[in-house]
Amino acid sequence: MESWVPLMDIFLNDRTPETKASLWLQQSFGATATSSSSASSPITAGSLIAMLAKPCNVTVDDSSSSPTTKTVMFIQTLPCFVQSRILSFLALENKLFSGHDLCRLARDVLSGGNVGSDFWAKKAARNLLDVLSESNNERIYGLSLDSEEQKVVEEFESLPGWIQDFVTNDDDLLLPWLPISPDELNSRKLFSSCENNSDQDSSSDLGENVEHEVSEIEIDCRVNVTLSSEIEELARDLTERIVNFESSSKTVGLANEMRRLCLDKGVDSFAVLGVIEPWKADDEMASVLISHLSNGSDDELSWPSQVLCSVVLPKLLVLEEPASRVLMSAMIEYCKIHQRAAVHALLFPLFLRKGGINNAVCKMITRIVRECLHPGHVSAFCQKVLSGAEAERKCICLPCHQSLISNELVWTESLFTLFQNILNHNVHLTQDSVDHIIYRVRDLAERFSKSLKFGNFLLCLVNKCAPLLISHKVLLVEAVQHTNTIVTRSILSKLANF
Numbered sequence: 280m281e282s283w284v285p286l287m288d289i290f291l292n293d294r295t296p297e298t299k300a301s302l303w304l305q306q307s308f309g310a311t312a313t314s315s316s317s318a319s320s321p322i323t324a325g326s327l328i329a330m331l332a333k334p335c336n337v338t339v340d341d342s343s344s345s346p347t348t349k350t351v352m353f354i355q356t357l358p359c360f361v362q363s364r365i366l367s368f369l370a371l372e373n374k375l376f377s378g379h380d381l382c383r384l385a386r387d388v389l390s391g392g393n394v395g396s397d398f399w400a401k402k403a404a405r406n407l408l409d410v411l412s413e414s415n416n417e418r419i420y421g422l423s424l425d426s427e428e429q430k431v432v433e434e435f436e437s438l439p440g441w442i443q444d445f446v447t448n449d450d451d452l453l454l455p456w457l458p459i460s461p462d463e464l465n466s467r468k469l470f471s472s473c474e475n476n477s478d479q480d481s482s483s484d485l486g487e488n489v490e491h492e493v494s495e496i497e498i499d500c501r502v503n504v505t506l507s508s509e510i511e512e513l514a515r516d517l518t519e520r521i522v523n524f525e526s527s528s529k530t531v532g533l534a535n536e537m538r539r540l541c542l543d544k545g546v547d548s549f550a551v552l553g554v555i556e557p558w559k560a561d562d563e564m565a566s567v568l569i570s571h572l573s574n575g576s577d578d579e580l581s582w583p584s585q586v587l588c589s590v591v592l593p594k595l596l597v598l599e600e601p602a603s604r605v606l607m608s609a610m611i612e613y614c615k616i617h618q619r620a621a622v623h624a625l626l627f628p629l630f631l632r633k634g635g636i637n638n639a640v641c642k643m644i645t646r647i648v649r650e651c652l653h654p655g656h657v658s659a660f661c662q663k664v665l666s667g668a669e670a671e672r673k674c675i676c677l678p679c680h681q682s683l684i685s686n687e688l689v690w691t692e693s694l695f696t697l698f699q700n701i702l703n704h705n706v707h708l709t710q711d712s713v714d715h716i717i718y719r720v721r722d723l724a725e726r727f728s729k730s731l732k733f734g735n736f737l738l739c740l741v742n743k744c745a746p747l748l749i750s751h752k753v754l755l756v757e758a759v760q761h762t763n764t765i766v767t768r769s770i771l772s773k774l775a776n777f
Contacts, residue, residue: 373411
């Protein structure tokens with residue numbers, strides 16, 4: 280035991296004992312090999328483990344009963360922080376020792392209950408077991424015996440009971456782990472979606488699903504809707520009050536009247552809003568209307584989308600200069616609460632804006648994306664607007680504004696800048712979205728050959744979506760070679776490393 284005192288002193292007093300203990304052990308192993316064989320207690324790896332695992336009797340003083348004597352290992356008689364240091368050292372230098380001995384030592388420490396070892400010592404013992412399991416390509420959990428571990432493995436690899444019944448009772452199964460007979464496998468019912476005749480059905484189902492999502496908004500956008508004379512008179516009176524803005528307090532009352540007229544009279548709210556024309560209000564009044572038109576219900580789409588597409592959207596569809604701060608602030612706060620309405624009543628129509636997105640609209644959409652929507656929602660929206668069917672890109676707007684919206688994306692420099700801003704917001708585009716962008720880039724490379732905004736977008740795309748661009752490397756290189764900007768060489772250099 281005396282020969283191990285220097286090592287115990289290292290574990291007790293040194294701040295970084297692992298390094299010094301490893302050096303001391305290596306020197307001691309060398310000294311033992313060159314010394315005479317008559318040494319009473321040679322220092323070896325096995326003797327260290329044997330010393331630590333040596334049984335010792337200790338007296339446990341329990342206040343609730345008389346003192347008792349228990350047998351523990353020598354390592355458990357040491358201070359708990361020393362135990363933790365020793366076990367951490369054994370995990371670090373595990374290749375010097377017998378894995379079986381280390382495993383048994385760690386298990387005995389863990390099985391000692393609350394006697395001799397604290398939380399950190401047991402944590403170090405578990406770490407030692409984990410290190411041994413990784414080095415031996417086996418998993419050792421807790422205190423289970425080998426037979427119990429084998430039982431767990433067999434139970435994990437066995438079939439569930441409901442499948443096992445099929446396997447034992449039916450010899451005609453095509454696959455023993457899949458309870459489907461050959462007749463069922465060949466039936467039209469299972470694979471009807473793969474047949475030619477059902478392709479149209481599946482696509483129509485997709486369209487019906489999209490229609491159902493938009494139908495939740497309860498908007499038919501009927502062009503010719505006749506309102507009663509009483510309702511129309513009330514609506515025109517509100518129109519005059521909107522044009523003649525007086526004060527914010529009166530605007531709050533006006534917002535309440537608009538909401539009651541649209542929601543409580545059982546009329547077509549789109550037709551009423553078309554008569555009221557709330558988009559003609561100035562920005563200050565529009566901000567007050569947005570803030571006070573909420574109906575306080577859990578409705579996420581119907582009324583919120585109508586508010587956005589009647590008060591805000593018409594202003595943005597013709598926006599040429601940056602929107603006023605008061606309108607932007609009110610709109611951002613509203614979109615944070617009503618995210619789905621923001622997607623359907625603002626983003627879709629603005630992306631499909633006839634004439635394309637300009638710089639002012641680009642900045643406004645960027646703020647909505649960054650401050651109101653989750654990156655996952657933005658990625659799903661981009662997939663729909665880029666590669667989705669026309670039914671998936673159905674916009675929500677008043678009939679009188681449909682002429683300002685196109686059915687297809689109009690690619691402008693500002694649109695490329697917008698997608699660059701979206702990528703810089705850590706939005707992960709899908710493979711379908713990236714594929715569509717690449718095909719458009721190929722077609723538009725000559726048109727934007729000298730556009731620095733186009734080049735910056737391509738550089739950002741290569742940096743952010745490299746794994747999704749590997750299959751398009753040749754096509755992308757060909758497109759970039761048609762450009763002539765200060766970033767062209769940088770893009771080609773990055774593509775060469777694919």
